[in-house]
Amino acid sequence: MPDTQPLDLQAILQEIHAKLEPRLGEGKVADYIPPLARIDPRKFGMAVVTIDGQTAMVGDALEPFSIQSISKVFTLTLALGKHGENIWKRVGREPSGSAFNSIVQLEQEGGKPRNPFINAGAITISDLILAGHTPREVIGEIVRFMRYLANDDEIVIDPAVARSEEATGFRNAALANFMRAFGRLDHPVEHVLGVYFHHCAIAMNCVQLARAGLFLANAGVAPLSGHTVVSRERAKRINALMLTCGHYDGSGDFAYHVGLPGKSGVGGGILVVAPGKASIAVWSPGLNQNGNSLLGSLALDMLAHRTGWSVFGA
Known part of the structure; x- marks a missing residue:
């Protein structure tokens, strides 16, 4: 048209x-x-x-x-702002062709996720934006960024969803521990997952x-x-x-x-x-x-x- x-x-x-x-x-x-x-x-x-x-x-x-996982667009934007093109040393830019929470591909590729939008990649991005900050500070930064972009201070994290993800996110915990075992995460797994689960729980x-x-x-x-x-x-x-x-x-x-x-x-x-x-x-x-x-x-x-x-x- x-x-x-x-x-x-x-x-x-x-x-x-x-x-x-x-x-x-x-x-x-x-x-x-x-x-x-x-x-x-x-x-x-x-x-x-x-x-x-x-x-x-x-x-x-x-x-x-x-x-x-829509939040992963915004955490990627923050990570690029903090680290620039260096983030691509830690995460790839290729389509995965596998399920979003696949651990098989991660093992085959030495713990480097295919892209920042599958779960393993977004966990890596959470690790990158944690640099020099506490999980609470980073979670607050992400929420403020979303409020700023939407021009709306009403945006919040749904605490029930965040708690539920922490209680049931065994596959994500496995992915994070797997990457930590490969030396691919710099921060404690529980800190990285805390950031990840909370930004996914934004409403x-x-x-x-x-x-x-x-x-x-x-x-x-x-x-x-x-x-x-x-x-x-x-x-x-x-x-x-x-x-x-x-x-x-x-x-x-x-x-x-x-x-x-x-x-x-x-x-x-x-x-x-x-x-x-x-x-x-x-x-x-x-x-x-x-x-x-x-x-x-x-x-x-x-x-x-x-x-x-x-x-x-x-």
Whole structure:
């Protein structure tokens, strides 16, 4: 669709919601985290925030949910700010092709995670941003960063989700201990995991999340404040990683259908960036077999088709 034609984003979102409404509840909620298992699978929210300040929303777009792995985009941004390109000595930039919590690949590759968006990679990023700080200080820094980006001081960590992750996160503990055994973590495992579990337990709604991602749609500048968050080059590189690695072993399929950089979380949220256009967040708790929101992915496919925003052309 040509850029000269203004898009009625509200009408597009309402059309998508109407088409998907008969299918609400499809997919499987992340029942291995007890608070997430109790979420109504029929919930659905979607918000689009454009770089010129328009906001369109539909459904449960103002209801907070656990952003889970979407937080990894923001911790990566912080780690790059602290350590620059040195972080790539510790974590790779390639798609994993394996489940997000796979330990087999980690062993084969000497404890160096494939990318910063799988669990092992995000645990490594948590270790990097801990440098010189206590876990409490780093967790506070991450929450303040999210509030700053979204221009909203209401954003908080869900303590019940954080406690549940600490109580049930045995696979993540195994990944962290495994990397520590390879000499890949600098800090005590319990400190690193504390940071990791807490940033995954941040609760946001679709509008807040879309606002937080706007700097990646606007060449590194947060349009709400006019402040530069990262350089244009760094924003481009974070977007590239989201496109190739943001959906675990479903990343290729998402790129094929939606054609936009994105990051999913097992809470059912997906953050998507349309460079130069908008930031989009969708929430539908039922997941597909790869741990990505089933209806959220379909909604984004429909949105990309209706807007022509795919990075690969209309």
